[in-house]
Structure formats: C-alpha cells, structure tokens
Amino acid sequence: MQNRNISDIIEKYLKSILAESQKIEIKRSEIAEQFDVVPSQINYVIKTRFTIQNGYVVESKRGGGGYIRIAKVNLIDDTDVLDQLIDLIGESITTGKALQIIQSLYEDKLLTQKEANLVLATMDRTTLNFADKRMENAVRARILVSVLNRLRFAD
Amino acid sequence: MQNRNISDIIEKYLKSILAESQKIEIKRSEIAEQFDVVPSQINYVIKTRFTIQNGYVVESKRGGGGYIRIAKVNLIDDTDVLDQLIDLIGESITTGKALQIIQSLYEDKLLTQKEANLVLATMDRTTLNFADKRMENAVRARILVSVLNRLRFAD
DNA sequence: ATAATAATAGTCAATATTAGTCAAAGTTGG
DNA sequence: CCAACTTTGACTAATATTGACTATTATTAT
Numbered sequence: 001m002q003n004r005n006i007s008d009i010i011e012k013y014l015k016s017i018l019a020e021s022q023k024i025e026i027k028r029s030e031i032a033e034q035f036d037v038v039p040s041q042i043n044y045v046i047k048t049r050f051t052i053q054n055g056y057v058v059e060s061k062r063g064g065g066g067y068i069r070i071a072k073v074n075l076i077d078d079t080d081v082l083d084q085l086i087d088l089i090g091e092s093i094t095t096g097k098a099l100q101i102i103q104s105l106y107e108d109k110l111l112t113q114k115e116a117n118l119v120l121a122t123m124d125r126t127t128l129n130f131a132d133k134r135m136e137n138a139v140r141a142r143i144l145v146s147v148l149n150r151l152r153f154a155d
Numbered sequence: 156m157q158n159r160n161i162s163d164i165i166e167k168y169l170k171s172i173l174a175e176s177q178k179i180e181i182k183r184s185e186i187a188e189q190f191d192v193v194p195s196q197i198n199y200v201i202k203t204r205f206t207i208q209n210g211y212v213v214e215s216k217r218g219g220g221g222y223i224r225i226a227k228v229n230l231i232d233d234t235d236v237l238d239q240l241i242d243l244i245g246e247s248i249t250t251g252k253a254l255q256i257i258q259s260l261y262e263d264k265l266l267t268q269k270e271a272n273l274v275l276a277t278m279d280r281t282t283l284n285f286a287d288k289r290m291e292n293a294v295r296a297r298i299l300v301s302v303l304n305r306l307r308f309a310d
Numbered sequence: 311a312t313a314a315t316a317a318t319a320g321t322c323a324a325t326a327t328t329a330g331t332c333a334a335a336g337t338t339g340g
Numbered sequence: 341c342c343a344a345c346t347t348t349g350a351c352t353a354a355t356a357t358t359g360a361c362t363a364t365t366a367t368t369a370t
Contacts, residue, residue, distance in 0.1 A: 007220070029319090039320095040322095060319060139283065
C-alpha cells in the first residue's frame with residue numbers, strides 16, 4: 001500500500017531496472033541519497049533481496065569510481081547454480097531463505113505457481129511444527145534439497 | 156443478537172471490506188486500536204474466522220511497514236473429499252499409504268504427474284530421514300495434510 | 311616510488327517497528 | 341456448574357533502520 005517500507009521500494013526500483021537490462025551498476029551513495037536512507041541500508045537491501053538464493057550475483061568495488069553491480073542469473077542455463085544452491089542449503093535452512101529459493105525457481109520457470117505453492121506448503125513452519133528449531137530447519141533442508149534434485153530430471 | 160462480542164464485530168468489519176475487494180491489507184495495531192482491543196485479539200479473530208476451510212488465505216510480515224493480508228480464494232468443488240482424506244490420515248501415515256493417496260489425487264486430476272512426483276519427493280523416507288519411525292510418519296502426515304489443504308483452492 | 315589523503319563500499323551491533331504465541335483469566339450458553 | 345469461547349497481556353520472533361567504525365581502492369603530494 002502507501003506505507004510500505006523503504007527497503008521494499010528500493011528493491012522494487014532496482015528490480016524494475018533489472019527487468020530491462022539483466023545487469024545494473026549503481027553507486028551506493030547515490031541510491032542512498034535518492035531514497036533518503038543511510039548508505040548501509042543499500043547493503044541491507046542487497047543482502048536480504050539480491051542473494052544467489054534470489055537468483056542474483058553481486059560484485060562491488062570500493063574507492064574512487066567504486067560501484068555495486070547486480071546481475072540476474074538463470075537457473076536453467078546454469079546447472080552450477082543448482083549445485084551452488086544445494087551447497088548453500090547444507091543441512092539447515094529457514095523458511096525465509098527457502099521461500100527465496102522457491103521464488104527463484106518459479107521466476108526461472110522450473111516450477112509453476114501451483115508447484116511452488118505446494119512445495120512451500122510442505123516446508124512451512126506450521127506444517128513441520130517442531131519444538132526444536134534446529135530440527136525444523138534440518139528437515140526443511142532435506143525436503144528442499146530433495147525437491148531440487150528432483151528438478152534435475154525432466155518429467 | 157445485537158450485543159455480539161467484539162471478535163464477531165471485527166470479523167464482520169473485515170468481511171464487509173472483503174466483499175468488495177477480494178483482498179485486504181491491514182496493520183494489526185491500527186485495527187486493534189480502532190476496535191479498542193489488544194493487538195493479539197486480531198490474531199485470534201483471524202485464526203478462528205479466516206481459515207482456509209472458510210476460503211481465506213492469510214499472509215503477514217513483521218518489522219517496519221509490516222502488514223497482515225487476507226485474501227478470499229475460490230474453493231474447489233471436492234473439498235469434502237479432501238476433508239475425508241485429512242480425516243483418514245490423522246496424525247500418522249506410512250510411505251505406502253501416502254503413495255496411495257497421492258496416486259488417487261493424480262487420478263482425480265487434482266495433481267499433475269510432476270506435482271505428484273514433487274510431493275512424493277518431499278515425504279520420501281530418505282528425505283525425512285528420521286531414526287524414529289513414529290516421528291517420520293507423524294511429520295509425513297503433517298506434510299500431506301498441508302498439501303491437501305493447499306489443494307482446496309486454485310492459484 | 312612512497313606516503314598521505316580522499317573516495318568509495320562493507321560490517322556489525324544497537325535500536326525501532328512491527329506481528330505471533332501461549333497461557334491465564336474472564337464470559338457465556340446450555 | 342461445565343465446556344466452549346473470548347479477552348488480555350507478557351513474552352517472543354522477524355524485519356527494518358541507523359550510524360559508528362572498518363576496509364579497500366584511487367588520487368595527489370612529496
């Protein structure tokens with residue numbers, strides 16, 4: 001609505017540019033000024049919304065002429081990315097990160113919306129319902145890895 | 156009848172908005188203040204009156220700019236079949252019985268082949284990987300029930 | 311060349327801003 | 341009176357915002 005948080009707005013802005021051009025290069029301080037936030041908030045936005053789980057790769061450089069580059073990666077072309085994701089999941093994953101990964105799979109058309117929603121339902125917090133959060137995250141990790149591996153094989 | 160409790164009044168208010176717009180986004184604290192109740196009462200109202208059985212899906216976010224969204228969804232016709240299956244599953248189910256249920260869902264065209272395979276992958280014995288078989292069957296039951304509930308409405 | 315300075319971006323922890331959970335206490339209809 | 345439902349609030353969890361401090365790279369002065 002009208003009072004969304006500024007991080008979401010910055011995210012949306014950056015993604016609108018990325019929808020056109022696959023890759024962008026920004027100056028942290030400029031974006032910060034444009035949206036009237038402290039520069040480190042840009043790092044927050046990137047760290048929470050432009051990770052490899054989200055299907056983005058980020059690189060940067062400090063010093064004069066410094067920049068932050070954000071590029072969209074594609075899970076279909078790049079089988080490495082699936083492996084990377086499985087690696088990254090390891091033996092534990094939270095609902096939030098899992099959601100990011102499922103969303104990326106949907107965006108890259110590896111899952112339909114219905115498939116994505118079904119998979120999300122299986123690993124929801126209330127579904128797993130463990131008192132011990134470590135166990136919950138461990139089971140979720142196994143489920144998600146299982147799904148990713150299932151996607152390697154075409155039906 | 157005119158002196159209903161406040162939960163009913165809040166329910167009616169929210170549903171009157173939903174009658175117009177299919178989906179609303181509220182700020183918990185604002186609604187609580189508007190009706191002069193503690194914020195957690197909003198959770199109570201949602202939990203008791205905006206369930207999936209009633210055709211509502213709820214999502215929320217905490218933190219700055221947080222919200223609660225309630226959407227009205229279109230329930231499919233065979234909800235009573237789903238109810239029966241959920242009843243049948245109870246709190247525990249083996250891989251074999253789960254497979255049977257998923258196969259019947261496929262035959263009834265509630266799941267495609269790929270969807271069925273994905274769901275099976277999530278509740279496979281090696282995926283869940285519990286030493287304690289009772290726990291394994293309990294988790295599988297929760298996962299399968301969650302899937303069935305997700306099938307109550309279209310995307 | 312080297313050192314000093316300027317111009318970037320990164321990290322991290324404190325604080326703020328929401329919503330969720332749970333159980334105790336209160337209320338009500340049968 | 342009892343069981344079910346409602347109300348309340350203390351505690352918890354998730355997410356966002358801010359700023360002080362750090363790290364890296366480029367440019368300028370010596």
